[in-house]
Amino acid sequence: MTRLETSGGAAAAGGAAVSAARPDAIRRHNLALILGHVHRDGALTRAELTARLGVSRSTIGALVADLTALGLVQESVPSGGARVGRPSHVVGPHPSGPFVVGVDVDVTHVTSAGVEIGGVVLDRRSVPIDEGPGTPETVADLVARAVTALGRSTGRAVLGVGVSVPGTVDHRSRTVGVAPNLAWREVHLGDLLTERLGPDLPVTVGNDADLAVLAELSRGNARDCDDVVYVMGRIGVGAGIVVNGVPLHGRDGRAGEIGHNVMDGNGPTCHCGKRGCLETFVGDAALLTLAGRDEVPTVENVDRVFLDARAGDERALGAVRTVAEWLGLALGSLVNTLNPQRVILGGSLSQVLGLARPEIEQALERYAFDPGHPVELGLPRFGVDSALLGAAELAFAELLDDPFSVQSLPAWP
Template structure:
């Protein structure tokens, strides 16, 4: 180990090889040591050493039933479990905070959402810190190891992945959020920050409705509108890491003021509060509860259905603009759009087909998120485990 704490030499190689074995098990399922050696290109003896270490760390288990793989003794399948090794994903938004704990095997262990008591004022971090510490303390009390945390925020994140550069709907500018949480954790849980749409896009690619495509576009559906762009399992971040701030494209109603202070932003026409203004009802505790109330009203009221169709038209205009530039195989609508899909997707799809120049050759599918309001927190939990899979964090 070097003086900087970065592994060098054989330690670095060992961690990289460990990450390779973990990724092989996550991607392709259980395998004998011989099969793992084939998958990874590592020597069987090296795989055996790594499996023994992972088993000691409770990251893998070996099945008692042997499987023949040709010549020699039958092998025992190795399976990725990692039930005690967790990544903590958090999300802070205007009206709620959420937490998801994900184990190394990709299984969700904890899901929790709490409304925040900040109506009419920018939120503090107190609710987020309280939720994060409560969940982490409970997990540790049950014998789990939380290897790291990632926070999803609706705004721009600095290159250090620790600072919220600009989140207008939260009223945050240059907030050192990762440091605040690490202090609350007692400085023993590495914490990073990422954009909420990026996190949700990763979650959909790993667990949701875009596992079958290589290129996808995810659209958040909260007070703010953001996008996450995934290509071959990786996020497209842009030159400064700010790709996806689509809510501030100047394609909305020019008479509407956005939370950023500008006029005519797309999210001022299709964000949650814009939708509520259109249908004329009040906001409830969470975006999901609000959308369910609107869906219930739309089922009974023709004027509400017409208002949502108009919103769908404005949504489709923005989707056509984005699809013309990005050419996604699928577009995923998340957040409040999901319960209202029956009322907004037909109009959005019609505009997309009419306005996209390449529609006759390729028309991206509009899909509704299958992960609900916790998509961003789930993607953040995946990110919190990324260093383990990359082999840069020892178990």
């Protein structure tokens, strides 16, 4: 259990590093712990916070007062009920506190939403990118317009912006290395957005699958997992990997690009330039081709295949089952390499799991080395919005690390 540090005995017991910390740093750390609990779990009573963190009620009371003064949480007294004695105050996200903007850039759409502390989605909008994959400039324009519109419509302070992209991302430089389906290479997306939104608004950028697993880890269906893989399958395919509770990004943020693992060197040509990548067998375009449909892989066209498969269309169902078998084969390698507890299938692959779980599981059994415990195949709690909400999580990171950082917002109390 994470325990609260105090400037007294607990800090001394924590060793030299903690006892040498200034009281100010300890207070920040403790405030961050409480805000993190409220952010991940929503409203909690003071009694619950006291029990979770193992400190006195009066210490919790003082820290909650600090967070209230920062405009981040609000306390209320529950009404009604037949409880005996003094009811415990409920500590929840402040209803008019700051929020972040999460943005999910996909090949065909830019989806954005305001997200509050605690994960409440304020306003979700999706706009199509005209005429196929957008250039970095057109996408940056769309994102900047969405952020500005959200700030205006809520009249509240925007803490920061997190952007998800279907490509490799170097977090430090906020650069998209390669996004084959957008035809982007070495795009300084963070800089393009800062040019449009101004230097005072923090902008962070991440890979879609990495952010999806972050959302599920924080508040979704991977909360109880230290070893989990989120496989995102849309037009592109990629994996967000968490090993021993730590996200795996690799040297250049390129870990998890399983969509470009070659399954058949003589297979169809991939947007990355190679042949027979996993993406060419399980991506949205592959599904449409297998279903015999000469259509562009829009969300609507892909959804129609799943709808038809559910309605008993043999060709559509056959296409889904073929995708499921290729997916099972790919998951076998993933399971052998990482031994995850759970694999979450997101994007279109959620629907593949719903329609063809037996085919995936049989392929896994056929191709994976004995994994000890069978890997759990699951759906994302946040459905198609995992990457969007993960982008919001990325934008919250600074506040959750140091609640005092909210004071840098213009006109914040």
